[in-house]
Amino acid sequence: MSSENQRVSNSETDAFFVFADNDDTFIFADDNDGQPINEDDRGSQAVSNSPPAPVAVWKILIVDDDVLVHRATILALEDCTFEGKPLTFLHAHSATEAKYLIQTHPDTALILLDVVMETDDAGLQVVQYIRAELHNHQVRIILRTGQPGEAPEASVILNYDINDYRLKTELTRQKLITVVISSLRSYGNILKIENQNSELTLALQHLQQTQAQLIQAEKMSSLGEIVAGVAHEINNPTNFIYGNLFHTETYVQSLLKLIKTYQEHYPTPVDAIQTIAESIDLPFLMEDLPKLFDSMRVGTERIKHIVESLRNFSRLDEAEIKPVDIHSGIESTLLILQHRLQANANRPTIAVIKEYGQLPLVNCYVGALNQVFMNILSNAIDALEMGTGDCRITSETFSLPTIHIRTEIQDANRVLIRIADNGTGMSESILKRIFNPFFTTKPVGSGTGLGLSISYSIVVEQHRGHLTCSSAPGKGTEFVIDIFI
Ligand SMILES: Nc1ncnc2c1ncn2[C@@H]1O[C@H](COP(=O)(O)OP(=O)(O)OP(=O)(O)O)[C@@H](O)[C@H]1O
């Protein structure tokens, strides 16, 4: 529609404007209103009929290739406010300009959109662009057509996501105000609902996080209790054995000494003694007994060490932050996972390479940090069950399943603990979600998807540190725990 065959009138008594085919003059509110926007200041040149730069305004985009329609619209709406906020106008004179403006002003509340501009369906293309490409479903769109035949209402309403369809001729000033205000109201309501939605989503995330923490805390505290209980039960009998071993060895050595002395003084014993000595292979027994004691001592010392590690791991009751030897936490965790490192039908033994730096005692919640080691190491073992890639912690590549643990001091006040595996690694889309509560790629029943989200909150929230992960398919995975000393 061209501007020559249109007229807009605005009278104080009969406040309406019509579009008709005659040459009557148009009453301009302001000579600058409705002018096309220069390429250079697109997006910033919003013609406003309200006091300068209010913080919250209703942005209305007028799209029409007829400059008079812009002016008439502004004349009709210039005094309007809604919910105490003024209206401000953006002007586009073609579909191309409209697309640009809506892209740069995504907070536009309403578009008054002409249909026929560069092409017969230019306006409809704008609707498609806004909804399908920009995914802007908030902005209200009122289609204003010049002729009913231009874009048949029924099919347009069905096929395009518009909110109202009006003939320009039916829009008197009062009707325009009415449709604009009702559109602004529904835009405002949509924003409110969206705000509430995002608040609800946040609340839901928070709830999920709390639920995850509760479940994991419960899981870990039962594990801690079991471990502490088992450690206690093993500890007492081990102490009997270890405590009596020394006396037993002393007694046995005394008896052996006695036998040797007998042999020296009675080199030819009576037959009955001779027979027994032969049947028990006395020379071998006398040589082997001290060795047995050595291995029994090594065995019981190992049990004591395991018990100590189990107790160390289960120090969940220690709610206070205190100086801790990080390496002993890692060692205890490895010890608990020892059985999972051993060779099985699908893979050889998992090698654990340790490069421990000189670390001071680190102020931390020891039980919580042990949980983090446990979660990360169990995940590494799980990944190695699935296959082996390259280990990326050093330039070396390992063909056998390997977990590489490295600790170091950073900037004199931080400790970095790197735990890498040469397992299957992760795709970028998985990597993005690993810290989300309940995110798991493991089969139902074998993973709850809580390990890393809990580890994240322990490292980041409880210890004010950082927990990062880098991984790529076939390239293994590395977690870095970064905490202050
Ligand atoms: N070292 C790793 N290598 C490959 N993928 C990993 C590794 N660590 C974590 N992931 C991926 O991150 C997901 C989330 O790990 P997370 O520890 O939070 O849960 P989970 O191990 O699946 O279950 P849960 O630990 O609760 O038993 C895993 O399911 C896995 O897909």
Ligand SMILES: [Mg+2]
């Ligand atoms: Mg896990």
